[in-house]
Amino acid sequence: MSQELNITVAVRCRGRSQREIELKSPVVVTVPEGSATDVVINTSGDVGVAAQLSARTYRVDRVLGPSATQAGLYRDVAEPLFRDFVHGYNCTMLVYGMTATGKTYTMTGDTKLHGQEQTQLGDEAGVIPRVLFGLFETLAAQGLDYIVKCSFVELYNEELRDLLDEAGPGEAKKLRIFDSSPASSPRTAVSRATGARKYNYKLRRGGNVSSTGSTSTGATTTGATPSAPAPDDTSTIYIQNLQEFHVASARDGLTLLQRGLRHRQVATTKMNDFSSRSHTIFTITLYKQHEGELFRLSKMNLVDLAGSENINRSGAQNQRAKEAGSINQSLLTLGRVINSLADKNAHIPFRESKLTRLLQDSLGGNTKTALIATISPARATAEETCSTLEYASKAKDIRNKPQLGAFIMKDILLKTVTTELARLKNDLLATKAKDGVYMSQEHYKEMTHDMENYKTELDEYRRLVDTLNEKVATLTQDNQDLDKRIETHVAKEQVLGASVTELQQRLSAAKTTEDQLTSQVSQLNETASQLQKEMVTFKDREEIITTKFEGLLNDKLHILREKVMTYLNSMKSIEGDNAGSLDVSPHIEALQRNITTSLHSVEADLRESYKTCIEEFLNDTPQLFKGISVNVEQINNLSMEYYKQISENLSDISEEFNNLKQYLKNGIFENNHKELLGTYIKKSAQLMDNSSAELMENMKNMVEGYLQSSKQLLMESMQKSTSDIIEQEMSLLAPRVKKWESSLDMINKSDSLSNVYFNNMNQAIASTNDKVATSNNKINESIVKINETFSDTSKQRMQDKLSHNESINSNIKQILDGTDSLKMMYSQAREVTKESASELQQIDGSIRTILNSMNGKDNETVVDVAEKSEESTVNVTTVEVKGPLKRIPSNLTNSEVQRSEHGIKRRRLSRDESVELEVPNASR
Numbered sequence: 001m002s003q004e005l006n007i008t009v010a011v012r013c014r015g016r017s018q019r020e021i022e023l024k025s026p027v028v029v030t031v032p033e034g035s036a037t038d039v040v041i042n043t044s045g046d047v048g049v050a051a052q053l054s055a056r057t058y059r060v061d062r063v064l065g066p067s068a069t070q071a072g073l074y075r076d077v078a079e080p081l082f083r084d085f086v087h088g089y090n091c092t093m094l095v096y097g098m099t100a101t102g103k104t105y106t107m108t109g110d111t112k113l114h115g116q117e118q119t120q121l122g123d124e125a126g127v128i129p130r131v132l133f134g135l136f137e138t139l140a141a142q143g144l145d146y147i148v149k150c151s152f153v154e155l156y157n158e159e160l161r162d163l164l165d166e167a168g169p170g171e172a173k174k175l176r177i178f179d180s181s182p183a184s185s186p187r188t189a190v191s192r193a194t195g196a197r198k199y200n201y202k203l204r205r206g207g208n209v210s211s212t213g214s215t216s217t218g219a220t221t222t223g224a225t226p227s228a229p230a231p232d233d234t235s236t237i238y239i240q241n242l243q244e245f246h247v248a249s250a251r252d253g254l255t256l257l258q259r260g261l262r263h264r265q266v267a268t269t270k271m272n273d274f275s276s277r278s279h280t281i282f283t284i285t286l287y288k289q290h291e292g293e294l295f296r297l298s299k300m301n302l303v304d305l306a307g308s309e310n311i312n313r314s315g316a317q318n319q320r321a322k323e324a325g326s327i328n329q330s331l332l333t334l335g336r337v338i339n340s341l342a343d344k345n346a347h348i349p350f351r352e353s354k355l356t357r358l359l360q361d362s363l364g365g366n367t368k369t370a371l372i373a374t375i376s377p378a379r380a381t382a383e384e385t386c387s388t389l390e391y392a393s394k395a396k397d398i399r400n401k402p403q404l405g406a407f408i409m410k411d412i413l414l415k416t417v418t419t420e421l422a423r424l425k426n427d428l429l430a431t432k433a434k435d436g437v438y439m440s441q442e443h444y445k446e447m448t449h450d451m452e453n454y455k456t457e458l459d460e461y462r463r464l465v466d467t468l469n470e471k472v473a474t475l476t477q478d479n480q481d482l483d484k485r486i487e488t489h490v491a492k493e494q495v496l497g498a499s500v501t502e503l504q505q506r507l508s509a510a511k512t513t514e515d516q517l518t519s520q521v522s523q524l525n526e527t528a529s530q531l532q533k534e535m536v537t538f539k540d541r542e543e544i545i546t547t548k549f550e551g552l553l554n555d556k557l558h559i560l561r562e563k564v565m566t567y568l569n570s571m572k573s574i575e576g577d578n579a580g581s582l583d584v585s586p587h588i589e590a591l592q593r594n595i596t597t598s599l600h601s602v603e604a605d606l607r608e609s610y611k612t613c614i615e616e617f618l619n620d621t622p623q624l625f626k627g628i629s630v631n632v633e634q635i636n637n638l639s640m641e642y643y644k645q646i647s648e649n650l651s652d653i654s655e656e657f658n659n660l661k662q663y664l665k666n667g668i669f670e671n672n673h674k675e676l677l678g679t680y681i682k683k684s685a686q687l688m689d690n691s692s693a694e695l696m697e698n699m700k701n702m703v704e705g706y707l708q709s710s711k712q713l714l715m716e717s718m719q720k721s722t723s724d725i726i727e728q729e730m731s732l733l734a735p736r737v738k739k740w741e742s743s744l745d746m747i748n749k750s751d752s753l754s755n756v757y758f759n760n761m762n763q764a765i766a767s768t769n770d771k772v773a774t775s776n777n778k779i780n781e782s783i784v785k786i787n788e789t790f791s792d793t794s795k796q797r798m799q800d801k802l803s804h805n806e807s808i809n810s811n812i813k814q815i816l817d818g819t820d821s822l823k824m825m826y827s828q829a830r831e832v833t834k835e836s837a838s839e840l841q842q843i844d845g846s847i848r849t850i851l852n853s854m855n856g857k858d859n860e861t862v863v864d865v866a867e868k869s870e871e872s873t874v875n876v877t878t879v880e881v882k883g884p885l886k887r888i889p890s891n892l893t894n895s896e897v898q899r900s901e902h903g904i905k906r907r908r909l910s911r912d913e914s915v916e917l918e919v920p921n922a923s924r
């Protein structure tokens with residue numbers, strides 16, 4: 001009876017991969033040095049005692065750390081199993097673990113041969129190469145007969161595939177797992193047929209070799225050990241159509257291994273550049289001479305499981321995700337089988353996946369099994385590591401009943417070999433018959449066909465190569481041309497770059513100039529609008545001045561007239577009270593003083609008012625209104641002159657009054673007083689008329705001159721400033737335009753785009769110039785218009801002012817009226833004193849005579865008489881007066897009028913009657 005034996009479990013922890021280092025994923029797995037059996041994982045991140053408390057420890061048969069070599073792993077884990085295998089046990093070695101933890105590295109590793117004669121394994125060689133080399137070394141050393149065969153099968157997406165089958169896609173025979181009992185299988189497994197190339201791989205439970213003979217081409221059977229818990233100890237698992245190849249040396253075995261690996265499903269994933277996407281089983285079958293004619297059959301199953309994979313972390317998609325799903329599913333079932341076996345359940349779910357069916361004998365069967373769990377030390381995969389370690393520690397509890405392999409008779413083996421040899425001989429004979437072609441007709445045809453294909457392919461490749469060579473030549477030529485063109489372009493680009501830079505500089509300078517020009521134009525516009533505003537202000541102020549001036553003149557003259565009238569009235573009353581002592585000289589003098597004072601005051605006010613206004617103007621527009629200041633000075637001078645003349649005239653009047661007084665005193669009644677008086681009055685009036693006309697004329701001339709000079713000044717200043725600006729800008733612009741044009745010519749030659757650009761620029765500049773010129777013209781036009789308007793307005797104003805002469809004349813007339821009143825007073829004085837002095841009677845008579853002669857007609861007024869006397873010397877104009885007679889001073893009271901009626905005949909007019917009243921000439 002065979003003894004139960006726990007399967008051997010080892011853990012191999014590699015070092016951190018490059019990815020994990022880049023991820024800075026810390027090491028969480030601790031592997032003690034030496035022949036350790038514990039592996040510690042601390043996923044909490046704690047340190048010190050806390051880490052020890054939170055860490056989990058897994059115990060297995062052997063733990064190998066990152067420093068463990070391939071040779072070390074082989075020695076510690078694989079070699080004991082290998083020895084059992086050579087001894088005659090069926091052995092299975094599995095590598096299990098998460099993706100990229102080193103399963104393939106451990107199981108296969110480096111499969112190349114090294115050394116000068118290519119006979120040595122490399123340091124990185126894995127378990128399979130080492131087993132192959134160890135096997136042939138051992139067999140050679142033992143000196144026994146043996147037969148070694150190899151097969152290599154893959155389970156990919158739950159499909160079995162013979163990795164050593166060279167048949168193309170679709171031609172390979174489908175592999176199927178058979179589970180047959182020995183009862184249904186003959187004990188001998190040698191096919192009767194010859195030339196068989198396909199074999200059925202049969203895992204036999206029960207320790208004896210069983211034959212299948214299930215294929216038409218015959219089959220070589222292989223034995224398998226019985227499984228302990230299997231309900232039927234004699235049932236066998238075999239793979240129909242799986243090929244086994246005789247292996248005469250380790251090199252042959254290695255060649256088969258390499259061939260199979262080339263066919264294996266490998267893909268690049270996020271976790272592994274060469275990730276195995278399938279489970280593989282490399283089986284070495286050994287028939288070793290035991291005793292005499294007996295050979296012992298043993299198998300070594302070397303299983304490289306696909307890695308479990310966290311799809312989220314591996315980022316697997318589509319095909320990769322499907323593969324991962326299938327892998328994970330089969331590994332899950334494997335886990336359940338391991339758990340069931342460890343827990344010694346009655347039912348073991350082997351049939352739930354093909355993987356567990358294939359491994360049925362290795363797990364819980366008659367096989368000596370070793371499991372190597374590969375893990376990563378990084379925290380990034382700690383979860384999967386824990387899971388792997390869980391499985392590993394569970395698997396450690398699985399107990400197998402390893403049994404030595406079955407015996408097979410030498411003759412059976414010989415027959416197998418004979419069959420194989422017969423096929424080879426057949427090929428050889430067929431080859432010889434065909435003049436040294438060492439293969440069968442079928443093979444020859446295949447080969448010829450292949451060769452034809454190869455020839456065709458070769459021709460195609462040649463043509464392709466020629467075409468490619470031509471293309472290469474063309475491309476080389478193109479490349480050279482391109483290089484030259486690139487050089488030319490680079491040179492051009494440099495020139496163009498320099499031109500562009502220069503152009504950019506010029507453009508920026510032009511832009512600056514343009515900006516300056518624009519700002520100057522806007523300044524000009526502003527100045528123009530400012531000037532327009534100034535003009536408006538000027539006109540307003542002129543109106544104010546005129547109004548003030550007129551008001552002042554009118555007011556002052558009114559005051560003057562009032563004063564004269566007051567004095568005359570007072571004189572009259574004085575004379576009325578003190579008849580006989582008619583001395584008007586003090587009054588006249590006072591009047592003269594007052595008039596002079598008033599005139600001075602008027603003059604001062606006028607001067608002040610003008611000064612104020614002009615100062616304001618000068619403050620606002622000093623340059624423009626300098627002329628105004630000069631003209632105002634002229635006005636002042638003229639006013640001074642005028643008032644001087646007025647003063648002189650008043651002096652003359654005063655003198656005349658003195659003369660009159662003297663005359664009245666000495667011989668008034670001896671002369672023609674009326675004539676004399678009229679002459680004086682006329683003279684005075686004429687003088688005043690002349691003065692005022694002259695004043696008006698002067699004023700008119702002065703204002704006209706002032707307006708003219710202002711206009712001139714304004715025009716000149718505007719024109720000058722405009723032309724200065726334009727000239728300055730044109731002088732600045734001209735050389736730049738020239739430069740631009742020359743630059744444009746240069747650029748035009750090299751780049752038409754630049755040409756367009758510069759033309760646009762030129763147009764823009766021309767348009768700017770036009771705009772400036774247009775603006776200037778508009779400004780000039782505006783100025784002319786303003787001046788015209790101003791001139792027209794001024795003329796109108798002059799006329800208006802001249803019309804004020806009328807009021808002056810009216811005032812003068814009023815003075816004359818005052819004189820008339822004076823005459824009336826004299827008349828009254830005469831009447832009052834006629835009784836007291838005969839001389840006075842005479843005088844009274846004379847006066848009466850004069851008055852009678854003055855009032856020759858009853859209907860005539862005093863004024864009419866006076867006016868008549870004036871008609872000869874004074875130009876008159878006609879005004880229409882409505883209502884009562886207007887020539888009586890309005891300031892006379894009714895009583896005075898009544899009183900005057902005693903001595904003077906007055907004509908009353910009806911309210912609606914109009915008379916023609918003649919007044920001294922004055923322009924309207």
Ligand SMILES: Nc1ncnc2c1ncn2[C@@H]1O[C@H](COP(=O)(O)OP(=O)(O)OP(=O)(O)O)[C@@H](O)[C@H]1O
Nearest residue numbers: 014098099100101102103104105272275276306307
């Ligand atoms: N112990 C080790 N020492 C050195 N390199 C190792 C070791 N283990 C693994 N590697 C390297 O890690 C990489 C991944 O290993 P490998 O392909 O064997 O992993 P795997 O478990 O078979 O992955 P998968 O399940 O995806 O096929 C390989 O480049 C391999 O050379």
